[in-house]
Amino acid sequence: MKEKFLTLVRRASASEVMRKLVFSRPYVKGEETKVSCRMVCHRSQRFFALEYTKGDTVSQKNVKFEEGYVLFQSLMDKFGQANLITSLGDVEYKISKSGKCVLLGDGALERKLSGDLTGFAVTPEGLERKKNYILKGDEPFLFVLGISDKNGRVHDKKQGKFRQINRFLEYFNQVYDALPKEGVLTVYDLCSGKSYLSFALYHHLTNNLHREVNLLSIDLKADVIRACEGYAREVGFHGMHFVCDDVKNTPKDVTPDLVISLHACDVATDIVLSCAVQLNAKVILSTPCCHRELSRHISCAPLAFATRFGKLSDKVCEGLTDGLRLLYLEGYGYLVNAYELVDAEDTPKNTLLVAIKKKAHDEKKKKEYQDALTFLLGDGASSYLNGMI
Numbered sequence: 001m002k003e004k005f006l007t008l009v010r011r012a013s014a015s016e017v018m019r020k021l022v023f024s025r026p027y028v029k030g031e032e033t034k035v036s037c038r039m040v041c042h043r044s045q046r047f048f049a050l051e052y053t054k055g056d057t058v059s060q061k062n063v064k065f066e067e068g069y070v071l072f073q074s075l076m077d078k079f080g081q082a083n084l085i086t087s088l089g090d091v092e093y094k095i096s097k098s099g100k101c102v103l104l105g106d107g108a109l110e111r112k113l114s115g116d117l118t119g120f121a122v123t124p125e126g127l128e129r130k131k132n133y134i135l136k137g138d139e140p141f142l143f144v145l146g147i148s149d150k151n152g153r154v155h156d157k158k159q160g161k162f163r164q165i166n167r168f169l170e171y172f173n174q175v176y177d178a179l180p181k182e183g184v185l186t187v188y189d190l191c192s193g194k195s196y197l198s199f200a201l202y203h204h205l206t207n208n209l210h211r212e213v214n215l216l217s218i219d220l221k222a223d224v225i226r227a228c229e230g231y232a233r234e235v236g237f238h239g240m241h242f243v244c245d246d247v248k249n250t251p252k253d254v255t256p257d258l259v260i261s262l263h264a265c266d267v268a269t270d271i272v273l274s275c276a277v278q279l280n281a282k283v284i285l286s287t288p289c290c291h292r293e294l295s296r297h298i299s300c301a302p303l304a305f306a307t308r309f310g311k312l313s314d315k316v317c318e319g320l321t322d323g324l325r326l327l328y329l330e331g332y333g334y335l336v337n338a339y340e341l342v343d344a345e346d347t348p349k350n351t352l353l354v355a356i357k358k359k360a361h362d363e364k365k366k367k368e369y370q371d372a373l374t375f376l377l378g379d380g381a382s383s384y385l386n387g388m389i
Helices: 002-014 067-077 106-115 138-142 156-178 194-209 222-234 269-278 293-297 301-307 310-331 363-383
Strands: 020-027 034-042 044-055 057-064 079-086 090-095 100-102 185-190 215-217 240-244 260-264 281-288 334-340 351-357
Touching: 002 020, 002 079, 002 100, 002 106, 002 215, 002 269, 020 067, 034 215, 034 269, 044 067, 057 067, 057 222, 067 079, 067 090, 090 106, 100 138, 106 138, 138 194, 138 222, 138 351, 156 194, 156 351, 156 363, 185 194, 185 269, 194 240, 194 260, 215 222, 222 240, 269 281, 269 310, 269 351, 269 363, 281 310, 293 310, 293 363, 301 310
Parallel strands: 185 215, 185 260, 215 240, 260 281
Antiparallel strands: 020 034, 020 079, 034 044, 044 057, 079 090, 090 100, 281 351, 334 351
């Protein structure tokens, strides 16, 4: 199976449909925990760009294609799992706990590689090309938050967070036109945690878009709130304010232009969305986390073929939970969508829910929401999130 996997790697890269190759689950502790690889191009020559992760450090190495295939062979002996990600589909090789070799997705990829590949080629990234991020890395708030050093270099272990923040700002730019064009912008960050998004958004609005901003971050962790308040004063973000409280107590006397939330755990996301609706927020950007509530209570015979298995139930209910959330928002007049915030390799909690207030309440959508709850929960529909939203 190992040889078959490597053959598929060779065929996928030669056909230019390979997106990424990832080796994980090392046999020896203390060695690299992960090695990822992608195709790149430099001066019309193709290379494999490898990234080695060991503890908090990341190192890179570029090798020619033939050298890469030899290297992959040695990496297969060091790691218990390898994932080939292509534009045609994915293949996973792994060693089970019993020592058995398992290969998944190989048949489907073999068939597709033998067919018409028109439109499936992946353009190799140039070695010299750098991502044009909104943030450069040398912004003072990034240093204060521990994301970059004094020279503006983003720490290796914070690269994922840096990409996440920049991607969030890109999505914010897409909804910016839905916000008032003049005056002070009021922004609430509910269940704000360490307020990474608050600091990034405040910097972007004030320094790049030249807006006056009143930004309120609310979280239950008193020590985190105190720390963030100190960081804001240190970098001169005087329009940022921090409150230690339950988001259910968010002030109701002001209508925020924007409500944001990053990784509010489980039902906390539902509470955030409910607060945003009650406040009649113009725009909502929320990245959920830990979808557990629906999985605990789902009672749906047509879906039992999947939900009877705990792991599958969690995966199914994750999508269903976010679908319910978007349907709930539609009932209150929001145009909604869901996007991938960042690569799943950075974090599996990478769905961004976007809602823009466009119209009055939609009673049809509200009924659809209740019907969906009844379908998924049966008699428990009336008590789902009861008292929370």
